[in-house]
Amino acid sequence: DAKTTQPNSMESNEEEPVHLPCNHSTISGTDYIHWYRQLPSQGPEYVIHGLTSNVNNRMASLAIAEDRKSSTLILHRATLRDAAVYYCAGANNLFFGTGTRLTVIP
Amino acid sequence: KAGVTQTPRYLIKTRGQQVTLSCSPISGHRSVSWYQQTPGQGLQFLFEYFSETQRNKGNFPGRFSGRQFSNSRSEMNVSTLELGDSALYLCASSLVDASYEQYFGPGTRLTVT
Numbered sequence: 689d690a691k692t693t694q695p696n697s698m699e700s701n702e703e704e705p706v707h708l709p710c711n712h713s714t715i716s717g718t719d720y721i722h723w724y725r726q727l728p729s730q731g732p733e734y735v736i737h738g739l740t741s742n743v744n745n746r747m748a749s750l751a752i753a754e755d756r757k758s759s760t761l762i763l764h765r766a767t768l769r770d771a772a773v774y775y776c777a778g779a780n781n782l783f784f785g786t787g788t789r790l791t792v793i794p
Numbered sequence: 795k796a797g798v799t800q801t802p803r804y805l806i807k808t809r810g811q812q813v814t815l816s817c818s819p820i821s822g823h824r825s826v827s828w829y830q831q832t833p834g835q836g837l838q839f840l841f842e843y844f845s846e847t848q849r850n851k852g853n854f855p856g857r858f859s860g861r862q863f864s865n866s867r868s869e870m871n872v873s874t875l876e877l878g879d880s881a882l883y884l885c886a887s888s889l890v891d892a893s894y895e896q897y898f899g900p901g902t903r904l905t906v907t
Contacts, residue, residue: 720893731798731884731898732837775837780893781827781886782850784837 692778694785700766701793708761708788710776715756719779723750723761725772726787732775735761766792796821798887798899806905812873815902819866819887825849826868827892828860831882831901840883842892843868850892872904880906 691713700706712721720739724732736743736750738759743750749762763770773787799818807813819826827850828840839852843862860870866887872879882903886896 722895724896724898729900731886731900734895734897737895777837780891781896782839782852782892784829784839786836 692776692783692785694774694776694788696786697789697791699791699793700763702768703765706763706766706770706790708763708774708776708790710759710761710785712757712759712776712778715778717756720781721750721752721756721759722777722781723748723759724775724777725770726775727772735774766790768792768794798885798897800883800885800899800902802902803900804903804905806907807875809875809877809906811875812871813875813904814869814871815883815885815904817868817870817885817887817899819868819885820897823887823889823897824866825888825891825894826862826866827886827888827896828868828870829884829886830854831884832880837884840870844891875906877906880904 693711722737723735726732736748738750751760771792773789775787777784801816825844827842830838842850846862857873862868882901884901886898888894888896
């Protein structure tokens, strides 16, 4: 089975950049990497996804390692509303990591 | 555009009973996936349906089953409920398949007593 691992928690100061890492140890060459975030009592919310090259959208940026064994979600300026549990998913959303709880300090 | 809706939102069942959960995807989305979320195991993939056909299946026992209708609405069924089936069951829809971005519903909280 594909393995997707993330740190349990991270902290960031408000308005500073945040880099959330994820390891995809057994991802295949054609599988997309996705990122979601989840607030309490809600379903996960799509953030960004990519295959090989770095991706940007209005919410975040996604950096994918050349060997695709790791990815990093980048929030350029963390706000209090970004406090959530962030999940990376490999193998086209089949295997989710255990999530990183991001705390944003005002 | 309306989001993914799931019914019911909360459910309490007794061990040994069966349960059916419903999911209505975003209009125009043809792929529906189901996930189980628990504090211990996190988000685990159950199955994906596209055009009424199951395309992928996770590592769950046969007690877990699903189906998709011609209007893309989907149901999942769990038979012979066990205490360990207590979880948040999430449905997600995407335009074509699970390699696209998925949009999740709020989930159905199932408690088995």
